[in-house]
Amino acid sequence: MPLFEQHPLRQTLNDEVHARPPVPLQTPEFVTYLAFLHTEDSADAEAAHLCQLAEQLGLPAPQTASGHVFLDAGDFRLKWERHHEFTSYTFVRRIETTDTAGEHALIEVPANWRQDIPGLLIVATHIELRSIQEVSPETVLSQYSPTGMNSIASQVADGAGWVFTDFQIADGFSRFLVLDDSLTPRQAGRTVQRLLEIETYRVMALLAFPVAKEVRARLSQAEGELADLMDNMGDAGSPEDERHVLGHLTRLAADVERSVARTAFRFGAAAAYYGLVRQRIDDLREVRVSGYPTMREFMQRRLAPAIDTCATTARRQEDLSGRIARSSQLLRTRVDVELERQNQALLAQMNTRSRLQLRLQETVEGLSVVAITYYGSQLVQYIAKGAKDLIAPVTPEIATAVSIPIIAGLVALGLRRMRRQLAAEESGAGHDGGH
Structure with missing residues (x-):
């Protein structure tokens, strides 16, 4: 081979x-x-x-x-x-x-x-x-x-x-x-072993029952608290109220998830142990004795209700966790929509302020042209007065008058060219940032 x-x-x-x-x-x-x-x-x-x-x-x-x-x-x-x-x-x-x-x-x-x-x-x-x-x-x-x-x-x-x-x-x-x-001898050994396993797994399954009773009390309290929070969410009149409700929901969700984490193994083990009990009873191949309950009947009457309670509590706990998660998501959506609305209003205000700032800047630029033209014409006047013999028959007043439109035009062209360069640089920077 x-x-x-x-x-x-x-x-x-x-x-x-x-x-x-x-x-x-x-x-x-x-x-x-x-x-x-x-x-x-x-x-x-x-x-x-x-x-x-x-x-x-x-x-x-x-x-x-x-x-x-x-x-x-x-x-x-x-x-x-x-x-x-x-x-x-x-x-x-x-x-x-x-x-x-x-x-x-x-x-x-x-x-x-x-x-x-x-x-x-x-x-x-x-x-x-x-x-x-x-x-x-x-x-x-x-x-x-x-x-x-x-x-x-x-x-x-x-x-x-x-x-x-x-x-x-x-x-x-x-x-x-x-x-x-x-x-x-082997049948006797298997029969005894099955009885011991039934007894052991029966008790191990029941370890979850006190846990279920404790969890049920907490679940009732948590469900009542969730109902109150849902009422508060419907009555919330401001983003601050909604954030307050969201904070309570988050704390409640943490409490329920902590309970799920602590009890999930115990409830799962109870179901597994109960399955083993039923399997071992099947392996016994019982025949009923008239007038007396069988082991299967005893377990169905005494053990099954406790295991059903554990399973119901586990499902109820998971259901509550899901309901809290959905409620939290709904409230977060409401809060996000309100924040988006506030952000849009803030952006609109910023756009308005930008337009006002642009108009103010254009006004200042116009005043700047006038101011620069005035000071430039004064310089021309001083120069013309110093060189009046050289520019005769043009008087300093004529030279100054002629220089005013020329200076104003040059200043206006210079400011316009500067704005174009700044706009081009800003556009280029925004394009590079997008990439």
Whole structure:
């Protein structure tokens, strides 16, 4: 087979889909699951904490770079997985005939180690896997009230197993009972993993619900403020009033966009987690037990309304942001039109002043011709008086009279030529500036 140049991530991407298989379970087993939200430094501390457990158990130090570790300590097994927002610890212990009621998979885990697990506990669940020979479904159902809405019972894996839970927290843990009718070890492992994922993603999705309630209160206030600003915009009687309203709109837009930025991830994560919950319920392949709600019905009744509230709040927030943006654009357009009108009026005043200045300049130029002609004729008169013997029979008065129109014409031609040169220079400068 010829060798091809491979993408550097080909093997990594291929291994990713095989990296987190469910732990096969041999009935009967105890399973305890803990999920911890990441804090500022908890993710960095998890690797050292796992190595500490391995050292206590006499096992090789685990490699945590892949984000998943499996440790077999003999008395118990540990599956560790790091996710984006949380890290999960799944402990599995074989149920012995000597175990008494109320025991679980954490009994053999060093207490000082599990008390120091980094992060904030968000999910804690005990699962007990038994065969129907040990515990019959009829016995469990007889202990439940058929009218108890929190009691969930259903068959899973097309009838190969039974699941019982109430999603209540007692002594810090929620609890599931899984009865094995004809589950293979891998089927049992997949069923338990799906139940743990449903419990985890259900709680993670609900993290957005308090955020939605807080945002809804702010949205109601912001919507009322926007309505008042729109009324003020309609009543604005001057550009100053419109600028004042625009300032308030800009501040309101900043507040709403800040809220969108802070909550967009949480609302998006809630929708994604809810989608995973529904997918895992589909994977269970539930069969309804008469008189009891299934897990799907429970989620539709209890979880779906909260998720719908989050989705509605997110859409309402985005809609408000768009309305504020459109209102701001409308007001800016009004302000720009008013500024343009003022600029046109100012330009008209400047044109009027320019015309007046030009007329005044022409008047001054006319007076300048007269003044220069007067002083020039006086000079001619002085010269003529000094040279009257040389210019006889022309008298100084005649010479002065003759010089007046000549001087006036020369001065007028000179000023006219100067204006033409200045106009040509100004026109040339304007043309160069345009390029």
